[in-house]
Amino acid sequence: MYTQRNITQEINASFLEEVVPGFRRGYPTPLAVYYHQAGATRFHRYAGGPSWSPRVPSEIAKSGDVSTVTVEVLTPERFIEAIPQLTFIGPDQTPWTATVSAMGDLELLGNRLRAQVVQDPPVEKISGFEMSGEREESLGFVKGTFFLEFRIVDVFGNRRHLRLYSDGRMQAWLGLKSGGGFRHVRAISSDGTRLRIGIGPDASRTDFSTIYVDDPSSIYSLGEMREKLAVCQTAKARRVYQIEGTKPLRMLERVIIQRGNKYDSGRIGAEIAYAISKCKFGLEEIVLVEPAKGGRDLYTRDGRAVMQSRMLRMTDQPFGRPRSEILRYELDQMIWKLTMQDFPNNPSARVGYAMLSYSDGADLITTTVLEVLHREQRSRHAVHVESVAH
Numbered sequence: 258m259y260t261q262r263n264i265t266q267e268i269n270a271s272f273l274e275e276v277v278p279g280f281r282r283g284y285p286t287p288l289a290v291y292y293h294q295a296g297a298t299r300f301h302r303y304a305g306g307p308s309w310s311p312r313v314p315s316e317i318a319k320s321g322d323v324s325t326v327t328v329e330v331l332t333p334e335r336f337i338e339a340i341p342q343l344t345f346i347g348p349d350q351t352p353w354t355a356t357v358s359a360m361g362d363l364e365l366l367g368n369r370l371r372a373q374v375v376q377d378p379p380v381e382k383i384s385g386f387e388m389s390g391e392r393e394e395s396l397g398f399v400k401g402t403f404f405l406e407f408r409i410v411d412v413f414g415n416r417r418h419l420r421l422y423s424d425g426r427m428q429a430w431l432g433l434k435s436g437g438g439f440r441h442v443r444a445i446s447s448d449g450t451r452l453r454i455g456i457g458p459d460a461s462r463t464d465f466s467t468i469y470v471d472d473p474s475s476i477y478s479l480g481e482m483r484e485k486l487a488v489c490q491t492a493k494a495r496r497v498y499q500i501e502g503t504k505p506l507r508m509l510e511r512v513i514i515q516r517g518n519k520y521d522s523g524r525i526g527a528e529i530a531y532a533i534s535k536c537k538f539g540l541e542e543i544v545l546v547e548p549a550k551g552g553r554d555l556y557t558r559d560g561r562a563v564m565q566s567r568m569l570r571m572t573d574q575p576f577g578r579p580r581s582e583i584l585r586y587e588l589d590q591m592i593w594k595l596t597m598q599d600f601p602n603n604p605s606a607r608v609g610y611a612m613l614s615y616s617d618g619a620d621l622i623t624t625t626v627l628e629v630l631h632r633e634q635r636s637r638h639a640v641h642v643e644s645v646a647h
Contacts, residue, residue: 267309268308268309268310268311269307269308270283270303270306270307270308273303278330280303280330285304285398286303286330287300287302287303288300288301288309289331289425290311290327291328292325292326294318294324295318297317298425299314299425299426300425300426302398332396333392333395334365336405337370337421339425341429343429343430343431345359345360347445347463348463352516353513353521354380354444354453355376355444355445355446357376359375360388363421369391370392370405371389372387372388373385373387374445376446380509381509383448383449386449386452388409390410392408402424403422403423403425404420404423404432405420405421406419407419411470412472413469414558415544415545415547417433417434417468419431419434420432420434433454433456440457441456441457442455443456448509449471450471450473450475450476451473452467452468453465453466453468454468464520465520467524473531473545474528474531474536476507476528477503477510477532479500479529479536479537480502480621480623481501482498482499482533483499483500484496485497485499493596494628496627497627499625500537500623500626501621502621502622504621504622505525505622511620513525514622515570522570523548523567525568527546527548527566527568529566529568529612529614529622529624530554530564530610530612531543533626534562534564540562541557542557542559543558544556544558552599553599553603559605560604560606561605561606561607562608562609562610563595563600564611565591565594565599565609565612566613566614567587567612570615570618571616571617571618584625587613588613592629595611596632600632609629610628611626611627611629612626
């Protein structure tokens with residue numbers, strides 16, 4: 258192969274079919290080309306036509322140079338071998354996520370992709386962990402870059418799609434599906450229960466998503482649940498429960514409650530709601546939803562129960578505003594979402610739960626639970642939110 262100014266050398270697809278194992282004329286195919294003089298491999302793509310017109314990268318050869326090449330089909334195995342160690346630099350203001358992590362030792366085992374990740378500083382004494390997911394059989398291609406897509410399934414059955422990108426020239430990178438596309442992964446961290454993946458334009462502007470690799474109910478000790486008697490009547494909540502004395506079993510969650518942002522607090526509230534739904538109400542096959550998706554925060558897989566959850570730090574609330582007023586406002590908002598959004602959007606739902614957890618800055622957490630029936634199931638003897646907001 259050689260290059261001249263403004264000339265691209267064409268290679269007949271029929272010739273490639275004869276000399277390159279696995280190559281099929283007429284089918285778009287990723288190719289790995291080894292340039293002997295440069296001692297480097299680059300990725301190219303045959304688009305499926307009668308010929309292939311590769312452009313030799315400028316860093317490999319200049320105009321007029323002669324290049325001896327070896328061409329082979331770029332398989333997922335060959336693609337993975339070419340991925341270097343990926344380094345992630347996360348925000349350093351959050352002690353519940355690693356500041357630096359590195360992904361390497363990638364391997365394909367059947368239909369699964371496995372990678373080893375080390376993180377510093379350790380989170381919950383975990384300095385290394387494994388990421389594993391089901392991979393696609395073939396490589397994808399977009400905007401001059403090849404990718405291998407894989408899916409991680411969490412303990413609730415939620416799937417998160419990721420892609421390893423590389424054009425064989427620049428630094429490879431990892432993408433997480435968010436919205437309509439894949440965003441650049443900037444941080445990866447695990448505490449043994451949550452796999453946190455930070456995405457964004459750079460390390461200073463990172464949004465985290467959470468993948469649960471273990472049951473989060475195991476990291477909380479729930480307090481005793483009591484049903485509260487109501488004084489007033491309304492057609493909204495049927496029963497009211499109070500759980501006092503819930504305590505995180507790890508220091509990590511205590512720090513998050515004290516110092517976390519709105520997303521972090523929301524995760525704690527949803528995890529406590531999950532633990533209550535499972536351990537106190539005996540619900541089965543509960544799914545905890547990523548907050549960025551909106552709508553219901555939790556639901557049962559049969560669709561019969563939907564939940565809204567929140568976590569408040571009372572120390573963050575406006576000074577002088579009565580606690581009862583704050584709690585009543587939040588519960589009103591949660592019931593509105595259940596009755597006006599979640600029930601209409603989930604026609605199988607028969608019951609909803611509004612679970613409001615709050616902390617005064619200490620380790621103990623109080624949760625108020627309102628049980629709300631679908632309009633068709635609603636009892637005449639429902640209770641008024643104001644009666645539980647004291």
